[in-house]
Amino acid sequence: MLRFDVLTLFPDMISPVLGQSILKRAQEKGLLDVRVHNLRDFTEDRHKTADDLPYGGGAGMVMKAEPIFRAIDALTEETQADGDEMRLLFPTPHGRPFSQDYARRLAEERRRMVILCGHYEGVDERVRTALSPEEVSVGDYVLTGGELPALILIDAAARLVPGVLGDPDSLIEESFSDSLLEYPHYTRPVEVRGLGVPEVLLSGHHEVIRLWRRKQALCSTYLRRPDLLRDRVLTSEDRRLLDELISEGVSTVSMRSGEEG
Ligand code: ADE
Numbered sequence: 001m002l003r004f005d006v007l008t009l010f011p012d013m014i015s016p017v018l019g020q021s022i023l024k025r026a027q028e029k030g031l032l033d034v035r036v037h038n039l040r041d042f043t044e045d046r047h048k049t050a051d052d053l054p055y056g057g058g059a060g061m062v063m064k065a066e067p068i069f070r071a072i073d074a075l076t077e078e079t080q081a082d083g084d085e086m087r088l089l090f091p092t093p094h095g096r097p098f099s100q101d102y103a104r105r106l107a108e109e110r111r112r113m114v115i116l117c118g119h120y121e122g123v124d125e126r127v128r129t130a131l132s133p134e135e136v137s138v139g140d141y142v143l144t145g146g147e148l149p150a151l152i153l154i155d156a157a158a159r160l161v162p163g164v165l166g167d168p169d170s171l172i173e174e175s176f177s178d179s180l181l182e183y184p185h186y187t188r189p190v191e192v193r194g195l196g197v198p199e200v201l202l203s204g205h206h207e208v209i210r211l212w213r214r215k216q217a218l219c220s221t222y223l224r225r226p227d228l229l230r231d232r233v234l235t236s237e238d239r240r241l242l243d244e245l246i247s248e249g250v251s252t253v254s255m256r257s258g259e260e261g
Pocket residue numbers: 091092093136137138139140141142143144145146149
């Protein structure tokens with residue numbers, strides 16, 4: 001059972017997402033347990049003040065340290081009473097880059113993972129000083145808070161827990177599990193707005209289809225993310241398919257233009 005506790009000032013940015021689709025089912029199946037805690041419930045005054053002006057002046061508000069400490073204290077106590085251990089994660093653009101490997105390690109974590117969502121201009125530095133959380137970034141851009149990153153960590157980890165996705169094959173085949181991008185998918189009807197389905201997929205020849213998909217995955221990776229191929233030890237089949245692609249004249253020049261990245 002993967003266990004997360006999310007500390008946030010905006011529980012409604014988290015809970016509705018957890019109540020949908022695969023994450024909802026994972027919780028119903030007892031494979032995932034996510035509890036969302038409102039930091040405002042750990043404030044000390046009757047106005048439930050969770051943020052305040054920055055010392056030294058400047059724009060924006062700073063999240064107060066004490067409600068966070070109190071929430072962590074409560075969780076620590078609960079965790080110890082259950083004989084468990086805790087791992088504290090703190091989404092921030094300064095953190096270690098999140099990746100599929102990182103997600104894999106979270107998926108194997110037996111400790112309770114607490115995700116502290118920062119907001120506003122920042123969090124009182126004494127939280128980091130005292131708690132030394134594990135800082136993690138979901139990308140080189142700045143979001144309004146840690147809630148979306150928290151969902152990214154939970155989602156990416158949960159889907160790697162055996163049984164969360166219906167079909168175990170989908171985990172083995174899929175994008176990034178062996179560092180290749182996905183091959184293209186098609187479903188009915190056979191023609192949509194004048195666009196057809198590659199003939200090979202209608203052929204029923206499983207081996208030919210497997211090779212076509214593998215070649216498409218290699219092609220997509222070669223064009224879009226050559227860095228993923230660079231340090232890879234290729235199987236002889238992959239080598240042959242890549243050589244075919246190259247001799248067919250696939251080059252980065254043929255990438256669609258006008259897209260970001
Ligand atoms: N909080 C704001 N931006 C973030 C990012 N890119 N990653 C993690 N946490 C964040």
